[in-house]
Amino acid sequence: MLDHDPLLKNNILETIIDSAYEWIVVVDHEGIVRYMNKTYCEFLGENPKEVIGKHVTDVIENTRMHKAVLQGKVEIADLQFIRGNYMIANRIPIFNEGKVIGAVGTVIFRDTEQWKRMNSHIKALLHELNFYKKEWEEINGATYTLNDFAGTSMEVKKIKEHVKNIASGDLSVLIRGESGTGKELLAHSIHQLSERSAKPFIKLNCGAVPEHLFESELFGYSEGAFTGAKKGGKLGKFQLADGGTLFLDEIGDLPQSMQIKLLRVLQEKEVEPVGAVHTHKVNVRVIAATNRPLEQLILENKFREDLFYRINVLQIQIPPLRERKEDIWPLAESFIRINCRDTGKRIVSVDEEVKEAFLHYNWPGNARELKNFVEAAIQLTQYDRLTLNAFPDFLKEKLEVNNTQKTLKEHVQETERKVITHYLKKMNGDIMSVANQLGIGKTNLYDKIKKYNIRNE
Structure with missing residues (x-):
């Protein structure tokens, strides 16, 4: 009977997917949500019918599904911060005749209790590991290479x-x-x-x-x-x-x-x-x-x-660091990598303005001061891109960030940010309408929103 009843087959398939251990989302080549299983919608507080047709960035925080489409790269076991918890996400591009036509994403933990239980298990193992590590360090003492x-x-x-x-x-x-x-x-x-x-x-x-x-x-x-x-x-x-x-x-x-x-x-x-x-x-x-x-x-x-x-x-x-400035970014990148590993945060890029400010600073505290700067910025940023805005005011003052003497590029970027923010408010966050009004593609608009850390509320 199953072979002769397509409707029944579809209902059974949908039930299986909705009951799957993972959360599942499917987007098209533009990053538009085409499917999201029921348990994922429930966790995100989304209506399963209304979520279809929305851009994935409007549905899932810190998502990279649209990036998976653009880059065509498989991302496996990536930590993603969703609604106060770090989840493990997979993103698989969908190819047709050599062209990316969409992507399917899965999140391993479909409720926070499952994550907490596993997190507790991992922490117990880490405590045991740290005990033996501490015991060895008390005997040996050397930790750096x-x-x-x-x-x-x-x-x-x-x-x-x-x-x-x-x-x-x-x-x-x-x-x-x-x-x-x-x-x-x-x-x-x-x-x-x-x-x-x-x-x-x-x-x-x-x-x-x-x-x-x-x-x-x-x-x-x-x-x-x-x-x-x-x-x-x-x-x-x-x-x-x-x-x-x-x-x-x-x-x-x-x-x-x-x-x-x-x-x-x-x-x-x-x-x-x-x-x-x-x-x-x-x-x-x-x-x-x-x-x-x-x-x-x-x-x-x-x-x-x-x-x-x-x-x-x-x-x-x-x-001192001021006499070997070519070491500033290798050091900063090392500190970013270590801090992200220890805290679970994700930093994928750094603004050129940050790099320029670092290179012009004298670093009286040398590498230790650089490490403190980086850790403070990573702790305060809410995005995966490190900008000058992420630094506390007193650190920006040390870096001598002077907003009154901007380059032409900075003026252009500030104007872009103000215009996009204005039209997003005017059009109630309708991405397609804003893109049409500004005469740019939707993907380009999303990239600029992310670049300038604009909140679309």
Whole structure:
């Protein structure tokens, strides 16, 4: 009977599709919705009959279905933010005689509870993974590699080659550079590339430890060494780093009273914990870093010359970002990629105005400041395109974004945005009417709406 009743066959097929695990939407070559299954409509709050004929961007937020049609590219397992949740979406172009005539899209989770259940399962696994990762990091300590030191400039290439050349030895290394240039990152990289990589990497910021605690932090203390001492004593940084690497950050801030004691440990390769009667041999490679002019501190009798020569056996100098501006965008792209991976956000393009502002800025905080700028913009943007509007006002002031001195291109773009916004309001958001009034194609109009972040409400 089924073979002879087309209406029954259609009803059964529609029931199957509406009951499918995925949400399903089909668009034509112009991005117009031609079909959307019932469960998808219910989630979006759309009437199944009224949704047909609408452009997909008017129905599904953050959709790329119309892009799948234009580009003819398959997109599998793409994260898409829909109504407060990240869903997993697939987009498949439909070809006929080599030409894209539409696209079919599916979303794996057809209700947020399913997503939450799986999300909870993933989080449980991640917590377990993070536990073991944290345990390893407590033993090893090094988390960065040389690949994390992004840049394409000749200076960066030379630094990477130098790191590779010196990593395998045991000689002390002094890394110099302004704050935020990546000194600690290089220290991690040297340890990771050395034969000590399976041993601990221990860090101490010399500018963050109170002077009266320095000796016990570096060398540890024995039980009963002073009032409040832990039972059994405490190991110092040198003993914790035994067999591995000790990274002394901001060594220019090391108190003078500790400089002679550090020098002795580096010379004798043994430590004497506070309150102990015996010394302990240690096998530690020291990597130091500073943003201070140690030579000037030596002249001012604030830093021991003999300690300087002991830690300055091998030296790496990292130039500030303002002196290697070709590294700005490789760094920014790296920060965008990492932040999107960690937060689930999606950034597919960056306005030229942002790039131009970045290139003209002096970056006194170097790569760390650039990272903060990028993370703030990604957090605040509601779109997949990074524009100057995404940056907080105080950051735009730092970038010296001056709206009173615009280029011809900026004036044209501002006029386009105002005209499109005006006609969208005048014609109650009717895309086809606005496109006809302006004498442009509908696809072109959608691209401009997206480019200028115009809300069609």
